Amino acid sequence: MKRTARRVRDDWTTRGAGYFELRASQRARSRLGVLCTFVFIAFSALGVRITDLTIAVQADDAGRTVVADTATRHRAELVDRNGRLLAQNVDNIVLAANPRDVWDPVVVAQRIREVLPELDEASLVRRLSDRTREVVYLAWRVSPHERFEIHSRGLPGVIFREEQRRLYPQSNTLSHLVGYARDDGEGHAGIELGLNEEILAARDPIALSVDLRVQHALRDELSAAMEEFSAQAAAGVVLNVNTGEVLGMVSLPDFDPHSPGDPGLTTHLNRATGATYDLGSVVKPLTIAQALDLNLVSPETVFDVSGPYEVASHEIRDFHRIWEPIDVREILAESSNIGTAQIAELIGRERQRALFDRLGLLERLPVEIAGAARPLVPSNWGSLETATISFGHGLTLTPLHLAAATAATINGGYWVEPTFVMRAPGDPIPRRRVFSQATSDTMRDLLRYVVTDGTGGNADALGYEVAGKTGTAEKPRPGGGYDRNRLVSSFIAMFPASEPEVIVFALLDEPRGNASTGGYATGGATVAPAVGRIIERIAPFVGVMPTEPDMGLQLLAARAIDVTLSPQ
Amino acid sequence: MSRFSRTDRSAMVEWWRTIDQPTLICILGLAIFGVFVSVATGSASEARGLGVAAQYFVRHAIFTGFAIAALLLVSMRSVREVRTLGIILFVGALGAMALTLLIGPEVNGATRWLRFGPLSVQPAEFLKPAFVVLVAWTLSQGNRVPGFPGYSLALFILLAPLFLLLLQPDVGQSVLLTAVWGALLFAAGLPFVWTVGLAVAAGVMLGAAYVIFPHVTDRINAYLMGTEGGLTQVDFALRAMRNGGLFGTGPGEGTVKVHVPDAHTDFAFAVMGEELGLWTCIAVAVIFLVIVTRGIIRSMGERDHFVQLAAAGLFLLVGMQAFINMGVNVGLLPAKGMTLPFISYGGSSLVATGITLGFALALTRRRAGSRSVRGLANAGAH
Numbered sequence: 001m002k003r004t005a006r007r008v009r010d011d012w013t014t015r016g017a018g019y020f021e022l023r024a025s026q027r028a029r030s031r032l033g034v035l036c037t038f039v040f041i042a043f044s045a046l047g048v049r050i051t052d053l054t055i056a057v058q059a060d061d062a063g064r065t066v067v068a069d070t071a072t073r074h075r076a077e078l079v080d081r082n083g084r085l086l087a088q089n090v091d092n093i094v095l096a097a098n099p100r101d102v103w104d105p106v107v108v109a110q111r112i113r114e115v116l117p118e119l120d121e122a123s124l125v126r127r128l129s130d131r132t133r134e135v136v137y138l139a140w141r142v143s144p145h146e147r148f149e150i151h152s153r154g155l156p157g158v159i160f161r162e163e164q165r166r167l168y169p170q171s172n173t174l175s176h177l178v179g180y181a182r183d184d185g186e187g188h189a190g191i192e193l194g195l196n197e198e199i200l201a202a203r204d205p206i207a208l209s210v211d212l213r214v215q216h217a218l219r220d221e222l223s224a225a226m227e228e229f230s231a232q233a234a235a236g237v238v239l240n241v242n243t244g245e246v247l248g249m250v251s252l253p254d255f256d257p258h259s260p261g262d263p264g265l266t267t268h269l270n271r272a273t274g275a276t277y278d279l280g281s282v283v284k285p286l287t288i289a290q291a292l293d294l295n296l297v298s299p300e301t302v303f304d305v306s307g308p309y310e311v312a313s314h315e316i317r318d319f320h321r322i323w324e325p326i327d328v329r330e331i332l333a334e335s336s337n338i339g340t341a342q343i344a345e346l347i348g349r350e351r352q353r354a355l356f357d358r359l360g361l362l363e364r365l366p367v368e369i370a371g372a373a374r375p376l377v378p379s380n381w382g383s384l385e386t387a388t389i390s391f392g393h394g395l396t397l398t399p400l401h402l403a404a405a406t407a408a409t410i411n412g413g414y415w416v417e418p419t420f421v422m423r424a425p426g427d428p429i430p431r432r433r434v435f436s437q438a439t440s441d442t443m444r445d446l447l448r449y450v451v452t453d454g455t456g457g458n459a460d461a462l463g464y465e466v467a468g469k470t471g472t473a474e475k476p477r478p479g480g481g482y483d484r485n486r487l488v489s490s491f492i493a494m495f496p497a498s499e500p501e502v503i504v505f506a507l508l509d510e511p512r513g514n515a516s517t518g519g520y521a522t523g524g525a526t527v528a529p530a531v532g533r534i535i536e537r538i539a540p541f542v543g544v545m546p547t548e549p550d551m552g553l554q555l556l557a558a559r560a561i562d563v564t565l566s567p568q
Numbered sequence: 569m570s571r572f573s574r575t576d577r578s579a580m581v582e583w584w585r586t587i588d589q590p591t592l593i594c595i596l597g598l599a600i601f602g603v604f605v606s607v608a609t610g611s612a613s614e615a616r617g618l619g620v621a622a623q624y625f626v627r628h629a630i631f632t633g634f635a636i637a638a639l640l641l642v643s644m645r646s647v648r649e650v651r652t653l654g655i656i657l658f659v660g661a662l663g664a665m666a667l668t669l670l671i672g673p674e675v676n677g678a679t680r681w682l683r684f685g686p687l688s689v690q691p692a693e694f695l696k697p698a699f700v701v702l703v704a705w706t707l708s709q710g711n712r713v714p715g716f717p718g719y720s721l722a723l724f725i726l727l728a729p730l731f732l733l734l735l736q737p738d739v740g741q742s743v744l745l746t747a748v749w750g751a752l753l754f755a756a757g758l759p760f761v762w763t764v765g766l767a768v769a770a771g772v773m774l775g776a777a778y779v780i781f782p783h784v785t786d787r788i789n790a791y792l793m794g795t796e797g798g799l800t801q802v803d804f805a806l807r808a809m810r811n812g813g814l815f816g817t818g819p820g821e822g823t824v825k826v827h828v829p830d831a832h833t834d835f836a837f838a839v840m841g842e843e844l845g846l847w848t849c850i851a852v853a854v855i856f857l858v859i860v861t862r863g864i865i866r867s868m869g870e871r872d873h874f875v876q877l878a879a880a881g882l883f884l885l886v887g888m889q890a891f892i893n894m895g896v897n898v899g900l901l902p903a904k905g906m907t908l909p910f911i912s913y914g915g916s917s918l919v920a921t922g923i924t925l926g927f928a929l930a931l932t933r934r935r936a937g938s939r940s941v942r943g944l945a946n947a948g949a950h
Contacts (some may be wrong), residue, residue, distance in 0.1 A: 024711035024757055025873040031755045036864040039884070042891050043857040049898045050849050053841075054808050100782050129783065430866050 035455040045358075061064070075166060076202035078191065080212040081422045083205075083244075085169050085191065086178050091149050092165035095139040097128055101157030105129045108155045114136065114494070115149040135159075156284050166192075168257045170212065173219055176270040177210060177249045177420065179370065180257035188261065189354035191420055193370035207422040209245035214238050217537035218248040222506060225530035226252055229511035229521065235271035236506040237399050238538065240394050241407040241494060244422050244431070246367075246400070246415035247502065247542065249273070274371040275397035277507065279472030281335045282391030282492045282523070283402065285447060287344050288332055290355050291408040293439040296346045299446060300331045309553040314385040316341050318520075319472070333454025335470060337391045344390030352386055357416055358434050359405035361397055368420045372488060373398050392473060393482075397488075406492050408434045409443040410467070410500045448497035458528035461535040463546030467500070468531070470523035475510070486510050491527040495535055495544060502542050506531050578660075583644050586933040588866060592643075594859050595925050598852070599636055600909040602918075603629045608843040624913055631915040634855055635922030636737050642926025643933070647875055650930050654701030654878075657923075658725075661678060661698060662750055664691035665732040692741050693920035696748075697927050700885050704878035707756035711873055723752065739777050739784050739905040742890070746770060747888055754882045805838035805897050809846060816845030834905055836912045837897040852911065853894060859925075860887030866932045875931045875938070882928035886921065 014495045034510035079088040095112070109121050116139055127136040137392045137512035140159075142150070147160055166181040168174070179190015187196040191208065199206060210362045218236045226234040238248035255261065260268070270276055291297045304325045318336050331339030344352060357364055360520050364374040376396040388394040400418055408415040413435035423429065435443075447467035450456040471490040474482035490507035494500040506527050508529040539545075606628035643655065668682050668691060679687045703722050710718015726749045733742045748767055758766070764777035777784050841849045863883030870876040886909050893908040907917040909924075 021708075021712050021715070021873045025871065025876050027757045028755050028873065028876050028880075029868045031757065032864055032868045032876070034867075035751055035755060035880070035884060036861055039860055039891075040865065041856070043853060045889075046891065046894055046898065046900065047850060049895075049900050050841075050846055050853065053806070053846060053898060100785075106847070160643050343710050 003116040006041070011163055019329075021557055022466045033260065034126040040529050072165065074200070075185065075187075075192075076199045077205035078178060078199070080215075082205060082211065082213075083207070084126050084212045086174055086208065086212070087181075087208075088167050089164045092140075092163055093142040093144065094137060094163060094304065095142045095147075095158070096135050096137050096161055097158045098134055099128055099131045099136055099157065100134065102128050103156055106113070108158065108493045111153045111155055112150060112158070113263060114153070115146050116142070119382050120423035123150070135508065141165075147258075161491070166257075171214075171258070172190070172214075172254045172256055174210065174216055175254040175257050175260075176268075176272065177208075177215070177246075177369065178257065179261050182260075187370075189260070189370060191369055194368045194564070195421075196376050198548050200387075209247065209420055210239075210249070210423045211247045211538075211541055213541045214248040214538045215250065217534055218504075218506075219250045219252070219543075221530045221534045222250050222252055225506075225511075225526065226434075229508055229514065229517075229526045231508040231511040231526075233266075233271055234507065234510075235275075235399050236504070236532075236534070237272050237403045239403045239407060239418060239503045239505075240542070241411040241500050241503050242416065243429055244404065244407075244418045245423055246418055248538070249400070249420075259363050265282075268372060268506045270369070270402075270413070271399070271507075272399045273365065273367060273369055273398050274373050275399050276373050276375055276395055276401075277488050278393050278473045278476065279399075279402055279488065279507070280392040280471040281337075281492060282469050282471030283395075283397075283504070284332060284335065284340050284390070284491050285342065285409050285443060285469050286405055287340050287347070287352075288328060288353070288388040288444050288446065289435055289439055289446045291343045291349055292351070292442055293435045294347065297328050297343060299442060302327045303331060303336075303339045303342050305331070305336045305342075307338075309338040309341060311341060311345075311387040312382065314384055316387060318545040329446055329449055330454075332469070333450045335455050340388040340391045344386050347382060347386075347390075349383065349386045352389065353381055355387075355434070356395070357402070359408060360417075361395065361401055365398070365400060365404070365418060367418055368401070375401060392471060393566065399505050399507060402492065402504050406469075407500075407503050408440075408493070410440055410447065410494050410503075413440045421426075441454050444494075444497050444500065447494065450496075451493075455522075455524040456528055457534070458524055459532040461492055461539070462494070463537055464544060465496035465498060466493050466532065466535055467495065467497035468528070470528060471507070472524075487521050489521055489523040489526050491523045491531045493528075493535060494541070496547055502538070504531050504534055504538075506534070576877075579644070583933075585721065586863075587643060587929055588640070590930075590934050591862055591866075595639065595675050595929075596636065597851070598855050599632050599910045600853070600861075601852070602912075604767065605634050605840045605844070605911055606913055607837055626742050626843070627915070628913050628918075631918040632910070634915070635910070635918040638919050638922035639643045639926040639929070641944055642923055643929035645930045647872065647931060647935075649937070650660055650927050651701060651705055654698045655704070657694060658696035658702050661695035662729060662732070663690045663738075663810060664689070665695065665729065667691075669732065680738055688916075688918035690914070692729075692733060692736075692738060693914075693916040694923065696745065696885055697882060697920065697924035699725065699729060700752070700881040700924075701754050701927060702750060704881050705874055706875050707752060708872075708874035711756060716757070719753065719758070738905070739781055740906045742777075742879050743774070743904070743905065744888055744892065746773070748885050750883055751884055752877055755877055755880060768860070787890060805835045806899050808835075808838045809841040809849070809898065812842035812845055816843050816848070819850055833907055833914055834893065835897060837894050837908050840911065841897075847900075849894070850909075853890075855892075856887060856909075857891040859883065862891075863928055863932065870932070871938055877930040879928050884926050886924055908930070 002188050016038045064448065075089050079083065105125045106129055109124035111125060113119055113121055119139060124138060127138060130136055142160070150158060150419055163183070164185065166176060168180070177190055179187060179192040181187045181192045187193040187199065192199065195206065222234040222236050234252040236247065236248065236250045239246055249272045251269065253267045255265070255267040258371065302325045305318065306321070316337050318338050322334060322336060326334065326336065326339065342563055350430055360379050361375055364372050380393055385394050404415065404418045413433055414431040415434045417430040444467060447469060448465065451460050451466050451468050455469045459468050460466050471492070473488045475481045475486040475488060488507055488509055489511050490505065491507045493501045508527055511521045511526045513519040513521040594800045607625050629934045631670060645659065664682055668680065680692060682691060706721045710904050726745065729745060732741055733745070750770060754763055780787070793813055837849060860883045864880045866882065867876050867880035870879065880927045889906055890909055892901060892904060896903055896906070907914055909921040910918065
């Protein structure tokens with residue numbers, strides 16, 4: 001450098017200042033020419049890009065509007081049998097932000113709150129300041145107008161995501177039946193999971209078998225009964241006995257399908273199809289029907305039920321001891337375990353097991369709803385099991401299992417495969433003959449007698465010829481044996497008895513007796529009244545008219561009195 | 569103009585005869601066009617709840633008036649006066665920038681403004697033309713006077729404002745200053761090895777900015793990888809331009825413009841594209857190209873080495889700024905906060921652009937013996 005400087009200075013002294021300036025400006029001239037070329041190239045690139053944008057417009061007309069980014073999958077609507085909406089997809093806008101693009105979290109939070117004042121400012125600022133994250137969510141549901149308002153405030157870093165959300169207009173009413181889909185667009189429970197592929201594939205709404213009005217009545221009355229008897233849980237099923245269509249299915253407590261939370265919660269347990277119980281005496285009609293069908297007994301066949309009855313060195317007892325001999329009709333009406341066990345002994349182990357198999361009671365039900373439970377079949381089905389199973393202990397069943405099997409005893413003798421999807425008129429109904437028509441006719445009569453003269457009197461809805469059977473099962477103790485104070489009380493009913501259309505099964509888990517029941521927590525005391533009220537409410541919806549016109553008038557009169565007497 | 573005779577020596581006539589008339593007309597045309605565009609961009613900002621459209625238009629028109637006044641006044645100065653003005657402006661702007669850091673309000677995470685009552689001034693805008701004049705003078709002195717530390721002094725002149733700019737922080741202006749500075753060094757005859765070295769250093773500095781400033785990181789990431797949901801400013805700018813098509817939606821008919829943040833400043837070009845059509849974008853780009861290339865070519869022919877460097881540097885400054893802004897608007901470059909001369913709203917930017925081009929016009933005015941070769945030959949005849 002020093003040498004160069006000296007040389008230059010020498011040159012300067014010899015040649016004068018003008019020379020250097022001239023040389024520098026000549027060099028600058030060519031170099032500025034290079035720069036000018038660069039400028040020209042850069043602007044040419046710009047021109048190409050602008051032209052490209054113009055051509056892109058003609059090629060891609062969609063670019064003319066702000067296109068929504070809908071990423072999540074489409075799910076078909078679900079409707080009830082009358083077309084009422086049960087589940088639908090709605091466009092949802094989520095307000096989010098990239099904190100790294102947010103210049104001033106406080107200002108952004110304030111401007112967002114101008115549009116969404118319900119949001120908490122401190123929490124907004126905290127989330128907007130979290131620069132460790134690329135996306136923070138600020139509000140899950142924003143209307144298109146709110147989105148516009150926020151957008152027009154020009155807040156850097158604030159972004160919107162459009163997605164499909166599953167909306168359940170009936171909320172908790174069908175939480176176990178319909179189930180729910182999560183934000184991933186996949187079903188995670190109930191029909192939403194069981195029919196996931198079909199729902200994703202379908203273009204038109206899928207009609208379920210459920211009748212929303214029936215469902216409401218069922219849920220209403222079960223909730224009331226559950227509260228009245230301080231029960232831990234409740235379940236109910238309403239089934240069309242001829243088509244197998246489930247018209248209503250309730251499990252309580254339930255949950256909000258929009259925010260289901262942890263699927264392991266007890267509220268998520270579907271007690272109607274996903275849990276099995278020792279159901280007790282409601283199973284007896286199956287045993288009686290088989291004995292009738294095999295011509296082993298007639299309704300008038302008399303049994304001695306007075307003494308304790310011993311099977312395989314176990315003693316079988318009745319709830320109330322019955323001293324005089326009674327016939328089969330009374331055995332059912334008075335719900336005698338001893339009588340039923342004697343009848344089961346006539347049937348025998350093999351034939352009992354074969355019948356239960358044909359009634360679908362040894363397998364998981366082939367239904368569309370996810371999480372159907374498998375019955376707990378005893379590994380050793382001996383003579384003791386034959387006796388206890390005949391009156392509902394030792395083989396655990398789901399309520400839907402029982403409803404479908406019992407339907408066979410009164411619908412003409414067919415076991416009809418239950419379904420949650422509405423059957424189109426003319427569709428073949430998957431069913432198999434289990435009992436004869438004669439057995440079915442007799443069973444209608446015997447079960448009607450239970451309500452008119454036996455333990456089921458509380459279920460007798462005026463004018464609807466209710467037939468039915470009570471059930472009161474003691475819950476197994478953890479250490480073995482049964483707990484007298486922890487009951488599963490239930491009632492199975494069908495109406496009208498002369499030509500049953502619908503079967504209703506309801507149960508209360510650990511109900512407490514109260515003053516109105518004289519302290520009893522039995523199925524006849526706690527569940528039967530609720531089932532009677534359910535029948536009264538749903539009969540008009542399932543097309544069952546009161547059997548006699550004057551009965552209908554009496555019913556109206558009774559209701560009118562109710563209305564007059566009650567303060568409201 | 570024929571009513572002025574060549575012998576008329578009045579200042580106005582002298583000025584008109586010596587000024588580069590085509591460039592002046594281009595500049596004035598651009599400035600007036602900018603006022604029309606402000607109607608569209610202002611209404612976009614109004615729709616976003618930022619002020620009133622009429623106010624943007626009126627203020628843009630007033631500031632454009634100031635800018636043209638500054639342009640004309642400055643363009644009448646002599647070369648010596650330009651150099652003096654440049655030095656004064658440089659020192660003043662540098663001081664104001666330091667003051668900004670101390671007392672300026674923080675807007676959008678940066679302190680770039682100085683408030684004088686109702687007026688907000690962005691000193692960095694005024695620094696740029698002065699900076700070019702000063703660097704050009706330093707480098708030309710280095711080439712003129714042996715032993716004069718031209719490059720070292722130029723480096724010092726760069727580092728002082730760069731330091732203040734990065735404290736604001738204002739990466740966009742820093743990049744622009746450095747780029748013009750590098751171009752001037754190159755033009756002044758920087759040896760080839762040094763040119764390559766400087767280019768490498770510039771790359772390293774850009775890398776450093778990417779690492780140090782989070783918003784630079786994000787914007788470059790967004791540019792390289794695209795963004796989720798496509799809702800960044802640039803995405804909306806592109807949508808606006810696509811929506812406009814070749815002939816635009818018509819004045820006031822743009823629909824996407826309301827989604828474009830900074831519609832009246834950094835993204836005015838895109839809004840203009842939506843409403844008036846992409847052909848106006850091409851027209852504006854061509855006018856800038858004409859002003860800049862014509863300016864540089866004219867500078868090349870200047871005999872005075874300082875004039876050569878300063879004038880070319882000033883045109884280059886305007887050209888680079890316009891190119892970066894338009895490049896960002898059409899998605900060619902990563903997002904960078906920079907105004908489009910004469911089109912974007914902003915008093916500081918408008919008046920500073922007036923001063924910049926005023927300097928450039930003053931320097932390229934024909935003077936006795938100012939043109940090289942031919943000018944030299946004609947000197948005696950004059």
